[in-house]
Amino acid sequence: MSGGVEWGLHCCVALSGMTEPVPAAKLAEFHDVSPTYLAKQLQALSRAGLVHSTQGQAGGYALTRDAAEISVLAVVEAIDGPQSAFRCTEVRQRGPLAAPPESCTLPCGIATVMGRADRAWRDALAGVSIADLAADVGRNVGAGTLPAVRAWLSS
Amino acid sequence: MSGGVEWGLHCCVALSGMTEPVPAAKLAEFHDVSPTYLAKQLQALSRAGLVHSTQGQAGGYALTRDAAEISVLAVVEAIDGPQSAFRCTEVRQRGPLAAPPESCTLPCGIATVMGRADRAWRDALAGVSIADLAADVGRNVGAGTLPAVRAWLSS
DNA sequence: GCTGACGTACTCGGATAACGTTTGTCCGAGTCCGATAGG
DNA sequence: CCTATCGGACTCGGACAAACGTTATCCGAGTACGTCAGC
Secondary structure, eight states: OOTHHHHHHHHHHHHTTOOSOBOHHHHHHHHTSOHHHHHHHHHHHHHTTSEEEEOSTTOEEEESSOGGGOBHHHHHHHHHOSSOSOOOOOGGGSSTTOOOGGGOSSOOHHHHHHHHHHHHHHHHHHTOBHHHHHHHHHHHHOTTHHHHHHHHHHO | OOTHHHHHHHHHHHHTTOOSOBOHHHHHHHHTSOHHHHHHHHHHHHHTTSEEEEOSTTOEEEESSOGGGOBHHHHHHHHHOSSOSOOOOOGGGSSTTOOOGGGOSSOOHHHHHHHHHHHHHHHHHHTOBHHHHHHHHHHHHOTTHHHHHHHHHHO
16 A cells, blocks of 8 residues: 555644645645655545645645545545555456356456455445544544644644 | 465465365466466465475475365465555654654554554455355356366366 | 735646566476386 | 386476556646735
């Protein structure tokens, strides 16, 4: 999985509860990561419609909807792509004893199992929202953390 | 995920119910894939202890235990490695408002969610065995398929 | 004093290189089977 | 006829390149704000 997913997730958490847009450069400085590369991830989020970008002097990125309405899965799919990790190459249709294509209307057992596993993975990710993650931060490292982050990003 | 996983899975299914060892070259010809690269995957399976390799003229690969005792997860981890797709880089410990390491004893919310999803994925894969896959082949493309494959691999 | 246009500085967005992992290949070490020669 | 030895060919195993995808970077297009001139 692309490592930028983690950055995108952290950015969404930081953006949650933010009223004014935050520039990509500031988010990069806050997380201490490459500004240009983080910009790429944010562009992907923008293309997926999760964040809204405004240009100009006071521009930046902001969530398009409430953090409770954005699932972790949405962020992952926006950055990493919606395709499954497993890609069936239809091995059964190759070789000397290849099965004829007309008998391969439904996916083979291997693809079925992989598809089920992938679905379970996505379900687990879909059940958690950015708001849940933000609440977890307040619970684990202190309730005053998020307001402090918010103040830093505003300055 | 590594594409060789699919090959390894198909090989394990083909090997199930086989009494004598099958050379890697024959498995490659049967599946119509690169012989040298498939050999690499089989070596990984051998290292993981899923298959046993015998050298010499009538040598080849054979399952070390019954197909019902080999889970899909075991094959996947043997080829792709046991590490999770997501790797936490501890972003929270970086930047101007970095959390002190002593307050990061337990994983952050993002890592927790990802870990849960990964576990769900692995559970789905652990619940299916190679024998299940073989039975599925007989059910879907015809009961006579596996004996035919077995005969071809023996010749 | 108010309104309009202008310039500037800041923002995002897509096109462009460098690195690492996966994919693919090769040759050497080891081993079993068959043939052969001797008892 | 049986047995021990030798030769050969086939097997796996790990070390060695090429290709793709991810990582990282740059520069250009566009926009909002602040300023200034005109009314």
